[in-house]
Amino acid sequence: MPIPDDVTGQEIDRSVRQELMSLPKTLAEDVAKNLVMVAKLLDEDPERAYAYSRTALRLASRVGAVREAAGFAAYGVAKYGEALNDFRAAKRMTGSTHLWPIMADCERGIGRPERALAMAGEPEVKQLDRAGQVEMRLVAAGARRDLGQPEAAVVTLQSSELGSTAVHPWTARLRYAYADALLAVGRESEARDWFAKALEADQGGTTNASDRLAELDGIEFVDALDPDQADED
Template structure:
């Protein structure tokens, strides 16, 4: 429920997250959700506390950018920079690493260090000719810093690249698939013919399977079905969390479900 409401009504989403935390406070995803909704409502102290707890329980650094921003939100830019420097960036997923770079740049801006803020954004993902899900925000952040530095022409260039990247990603909903940007020309990557040949070869190999293979396949499918039924019978932690967040009730009331 909280995840569905956070964009439309952050305050209500936060209430759901608070309710879930009172009933399942030791589950990592519950503390993560509470931290995210607290951040969305501007309660940066609570967000920082909950995201720290989430990291301690899960062992993950995937919300490190929000932690840095939360430190900024309570006026501690020095602590924000320390928090960001404490993680191994090479171990982070690319979207997380880019978000961290943007947050670190913001902390530098808070301290008035414009050149250092620009330097935080000098990362391999800063390629104006390629767009991923993180590119519009990264390009826009660079444009904003360049604007503050008085480098207007460069700022306009990166602002334009941010717009082009956002438009490209809006047209091609390929997730994190790489997109090459040639202003108005967008080229996506497609599988090589060799991949198609391999698929044909695999199909041919199946046609030549020895007798009895189909019977073995049927047995394996029955076994897999039994395993699936067993898995459905035992609720997972995620199922319990969804129930606590009220998502199961929403799905049950949905006539299309």
């Protein structure tokens, strides 16, 4: 995969550079450049990010940061089995538990929600920071819904973090998930309130809470540039 001339490899985090110091210098530079491309493309072009991650993996499969990046790239293109293997390898290499929630979500992705639920009760969860524990709660609630247990999903999301008025990076997603879970069990009025709370906290536009609110309120947006909709007016 071609690397743009302006990508030097120095853009990666210092901790990743330190991991790459175990490699010969030229190899480390090549791996670093591919990891930079993975990070740059992960959101906008996940297929290309995945391709760069495979190159990095081929060059340095025994580096934890490389396995982690490869896992996120595979996850981004819904290759959940591959992602899980890479995350497991990264966890073995680094000893860190921060990947535990996304590993559980990979279990959901490959059709094993019961395994994701089991992981939510493992000792690793207690080692997660607050954001990681919220993420684990979101995954567990999703697993409950996968198993046809929508009421249990609602209960799973009820927590001190949900009731807090403070806004954190994960607040909007937690409130949104709770609103969606409430809607799934027919508690529409409460769901509307929580979609509104999610929108209040969604400073980065990470959810479509505004669209869900409009849908509940019966508001239909018309695209003025759509000739088919214009003809219907």
